[in-house]
Amino acid sequence: MSEELTLKVKKMIIDSLRIEGTAPDDIDDDAPLFGDGLGLDSIDALQLVVAMEKEFGVVVPDAATGAKVFASVRTMAGHISENLK
Amino acid sequence: MNCWIFPGQPVSFTERVEHNGYFEEIARACRAMTGFDPLCPDSDGADITESVKLQLYGTVASLSCCAELRDKGEKPDTIACHSMGIYPALAASGSIDRQAALELTFSFGVALSSMRTKGEYALGCVTGMEEKRLAEIARKSGVFIANRNTSRHFLLAGEKAKIVAALEMSEASGAFSARIYPCDAPLHTPLLRETTQKLKMIASGHVFVEPNIPLFEPLTQNRLTAGRIPSFLVDEICRPVFWDRTYMFLKGIGVSEFTEIAFSPLLSKFNRWIDNEL
Incomplete structure (x- = not known):
């Protein structure tokens, strides 16, 4: 998975969730996004679904899939790489 | 302001x-x-x-x-x-x-x-669905839309068994998530x-x-x-x-x-x- 894609994913997270005072470098590739990590919740998850579809054309159909895809930046980038058309 | x-x-x-x-x-x-x-x-x-x-x-x-x-x-x-x-x-x-x-x-x-003495109630949080479809599910299930928070974030309220049914229908109809929460009373209904x-x-x-x-x-x-x-x-x-x-x-x-x-x-x-x- 390319560093370029990882950076794009981090920027997408920051922009779509309007996270202030956080730069892409501040987000660890493997840190959990939900719970103890960035502290995201189900509302954020849906926002990321929409952003991912808009930016990459990649769909996350339900919350169960979302739980796996949004585990970390690395898993998000992995899902995008696998499903990018 | x-x-x-x-x-x-x-x-x-x-x-x-x-x-x-x-x-x-x-x-x-x-x-x-x-x-x-x-x-x-x-x-x-x-x-x-x-x-x-x-x-x-x-x-x-x-x-x-x-x-x-x-x-x-x-x-x-x-x-x-x-x-x-x-x-x-x-x-x-x-x-x-x-x-x-x-x-x-x-x-x-x-x-x-x-x-609580009258029955068991619950709230159902549904995200990612359009209101029209969810309203239809709510009507069929006998529950109510208690909160319309955005075009895709809703809260259902009603009898617990009916909420469970409505959430299952919502998931089957393409909701991104459908979660149940316990409550004392069906608020906003x-x-x-x-x-x-x-x-x-x-x-x-x-x-x-x-x-x-x-x-x-x-x-x-x-x-x-x-x-x-x-x-x-x-x-x-x-x-x-x-x-x-x-x-x-x-x-x-x-x-x-x-x-x-x-x-x-x-x-x-x-x-x-x-x-x-x-």
């Missing part, structure tokens, strides 16, 4: 690990009045339900955030609220004091919890009409003065007056909340800055979603 926005009941107590002096002071007042200690929410000091504890916790959290902001010299131009956020919102508007906000939260919560006499008596036992900061309610986006507050408190329990309409209304009257009066953002996330759709 800025607006302080007060969310409704939180879904958990875990929203802030460290409590400050403002929270501690109001939590002590809550414990003295109700037996429930928001500083130790899991303790068994109060003979009240989990829902009432959460409602009190939300009010204490909002009142403490409010006190902290006031001490910093901040003041809202307008106030708005969602669901049970009305009680601390009334205090922030100057219509009642903190003690009355705690009393109202407690009394309404306890009165609503009496619904006509099923609560039978409790209104008790609620009217509680509301009539309080004195409401004219809010000195404009306070807008989330049902019809009207400005609350002292005379209308008692009936609104009863009415809002039986009618759905429309947060997206409220947010758009506030923007329409010139509000450009929103401050959520709570430990963690919820309404702000709905606002972000609504803004993204504009």
Whole structure:
């Protein structure tokens, strides 16, 4: 998975969730996004679904899939790489 | 123009690990009045339900955030609220004091919890679905849309078995998520009409003065007056909340800055979603 894609994913997270005072470098590739990590919740998850579809054309159909895809930046980038058309 | 926005009941107590002096002071007042200690929410000091504890916790959290902001010299131009956020919102508007906000939260919560003797109820949080389809599912299942928060974030309320069925149908129909939450009573539905006499008596036992900061309610986006507050408190329990309409209304009257009066953002996330759709 390319560093370029990882950076794009981090920027997408920051922009779509309007996270202030956080730069892409501040987000660890493997840190959990939900719970103890960035502290995201189900509302954020849906926002990321929409952003991912808009930016990459990649769909996350339900919350169960979302739980796996949004585990970390690395898993998000992995899902995008696998499903990018 | 800025607006302080007060969310409704939180879904958990875990929203802030460290409590400050403002929270501690109001939590002590809550414990003295109700037996429930928001500083130790899991303790068994109060003979009240989990829902009432959460409602009190939300009010204490909002009142403490409010006190902290006031001490910093901040003041809202307008106030708005969602669901049970009305009680601390009334205090922030100057219509009642903190003690009355705690009393109202407690009394309404306890009165609503009496619904538990009539049946088992639940709330269902559905995201990612269009309202039209969800309304159809709600109708078929015999439950109600209690909150329309954005075009894709809804809360259902009703009998537990029917909520379970509605959530299964929602998932099968493409909802992104559908989660159930326990509750004492089906808030914001006509099923609560039978409790209104008790609620009217509680509301009539309080004195409401004219809010000195404009306070807008989330049902019809009207400005609350002292005379209308008692009936609104009863009415809002039986009618759905429309947060997206409220947010758009506030923007329409010139509000450009929103401050959520709570430990963690919820309404702000709905606002972000609504803004993204504009």
